[in-house]
Amino acid sequence: GRPAASHTRRRGPQRFARGDSELEDVVVIPMGRDGGTLRDILTPVEGKEEEKQATASPSARDGFQARPRALPKRLDRGELLVDSKEGSISDQMDRAAAAMKLAMAKKDQGKGDGDGAAPKAAKKRWLAGRGSMKRRKLDQNKRLLDWLKQNEVWVTDEVDWGQTPSPMSVAVETREQIENEASGRGVVAARDIAQYEELARVPEGIAMSKASSIAVFGEDAVGGINMYQATGLHLMHERWIEGENSFWKPYIDVLPTAEEVGGSWTWSDEDLHKFLEGSPLESMSLFFRQKIQDEYATLKKTVFAKYPEKFPLEVFTYERWVWAYSILLSRAVRLKFDDETDWKIALVPYIDLLNHSPFAETFITGIRDGLELPFGLQAKDRYIVVTADKFYDQYDQVYISYGQKSNAYLLLLYGFALDRNINDHVEISSEFWFENDPYKTIKQRIIREKKYSRNGNLFPLYRDAMTDEMLAVARLAMTRTSDLGLPEDASVEDVYAAMLKVNWLRADAEVSERRTYEFLKGACEDVVKGYPTSLEEDEQLITDRKMFALLSKAQRMSIRVRFQEKVILRSALSTIDGVLNNLGEWSAARDQEKQKIQEEMNTTWYGKLGVRVDPLFKGQTFGEILQELDIDLGE
Secondary structure, three states, rough: OOOOOOOOOOOOEEEEEOOOOHHOEEEOOOHHHOOOOOOOOOOOOOOOOHHHHOOOOOOOOOOOOOOOOOOOOOOOOOOOOOOOOHHOOOHHHHHHHHHHHHHOOOOOOOOOOOOOOOOOOOOOOOEOHHHHHOOOHHHHHHHHHHHHOOOOOOOOOEEEOOEOOEEEEEOOOOEEEOOOOOOOOEEEOOEEEEEOEEEEEHHHOOOOEHHHHHHHOHHHHOOOOOHHHHHHHHHHHHHHHHHHOOOHHHHOOOOOOOHHHHOHHOOOOOHHHHHHHOOOHHHHHHEEEEEHHHHHHHHHHHHHHHHHOOOOOOOHHHHHHHHHHHHHHHHHHHEEEOOOOEEEEEEEOOHHOOOOOOOOOOOEEEEEEEOOOHOOOOOEEEEEEEEEOOOEOOOEEEEEEOOOHHHHHHHOOOOOOOOOOOOOOOEEEEEEEOOOOHHOOOHHHHHHHHHOOOOEEEEOOOOOOEEEHHHHHHHHHHHHHHHHHOOOOOOOOHHHHHHHHHHOOOOOOOOHHHHHHHHHHHHHHHHHOOOOOOOHHHHHHHHHHHHHOOOOOHHHHHHHHHHHHHHHHHHHHHHHHHHHHHHHHHHHHHHHHHHHHHHOOOOOOHHOOEEEEEEEEEEOOHHHHOOOOOOOOOO
């Protein structure tokens, strides 16, 4: 999967802006006007000799005047070496783009039959690009679709009895217009798609899961390990042991490499520190990688050692384990059928080609369909289904949601980040908030019992909000015994009993609340200080599209993550300052509210007795209580 963003649809041929050198100037040609089909594809032929003989003649397909100048030199990580003899950076980039376009020109461009005849008309193509790589991907796509048809997945554009043409087609490659980033294979609407229309239905039997792993290795070998480990081992077995004979070979052939996925946990320590210094994602990536290394080491000592004939070490290497986990973390889906109580993960061919959009509301579900006979004579068929969350016009890219994930999690697991991510947030750690606190154990016990922490010590900080749980833990961290009306030498039991009575999700007093927000302000400022660059410096890099395009993919994604984190932190600091400036007014209003409640309490019989409660009913008499309940007993 790769990123998506809301975009404005255009009719007619589209040329994507400069970006990744592998997919530069991909052209999308809507074929509805041209009478072509998705299979009507022209495969360009690459040739070094043709590239050398290319001249400044305009390309009939590209429609631009190319200048046959040398490509600028580049560093390994995409940095441009500026040579004063070659002119400005802008000039060098223009020449690079022109030379790249010439390399993509058709072999028969401008050639006739020797008698001045015009060249044959080129066939239309869905995603025009460079030759050999596209040919290989097209062949892989065809084999995948043939395999899907053989396994009862409706992927054809034909009409059958009770069956409309398939609503989706597999694109060789896609590019996101907002981010201007290549997003690998994707799925496009082969025709207009209605909202809630079923997009794909895949039999559970062709998915890879722990169940399929048990079928290969046996319950004794993989039954005791987790779902990711079992599915990863099965994936490795099919690719490197079964190989050409694997049932899943057409599917495995279209899977990307770990480098193509690009999850930050697979980066080197050097790149992590260089690109993500200061970001919480740096430590998250290191932690995640260590966990995966530990899992592999444990499997070697247990499962591999016990069943060496099933898991030969020369096949089940750590490098291949990294690839398998990259695939699982970026493509596996969570499923639960109506006859199951627990969730499970699975690799689902075809459906896992759908890319992610934070604006999509489509999710993948497991269903049972068909006739079920008693006594186990026949069970319902099990399918994995995805439906459209909105209307799609023909040739639109179709998206699903991978969940409400921040840019940090998207880059960690999927290898991309978005310019517009409505779910973006910064993870703030409370790990050291209780350091040197004499009541640390009690406070952490309160947090567990009141379930204020759902993700360990991490709390999401959004651009326009802090979670109630984060505020509750911060209030606990800043609370002193005097705030509870207890002496400094109060016993542990008394402090625990007093803290247990407090609703930490609500503000109580101005002094303690001011202390809490000052503490949170300091925590946010500490994160900001950890970045080696400022928000303005990152913004300048992103807005300079030419220079930004020269950076490596990892650099570009890292800058997007850092920039959005800094935007969130700056917004949070502004919000905190606003709260601190208005705490006095809030405190006065709260005191008035308390006084009003006290006055109302004094009018009730329980209030006169000194009982301090917020009563369920405000009525003084039984009749008034009945009125509150809207009960009419009649005359």
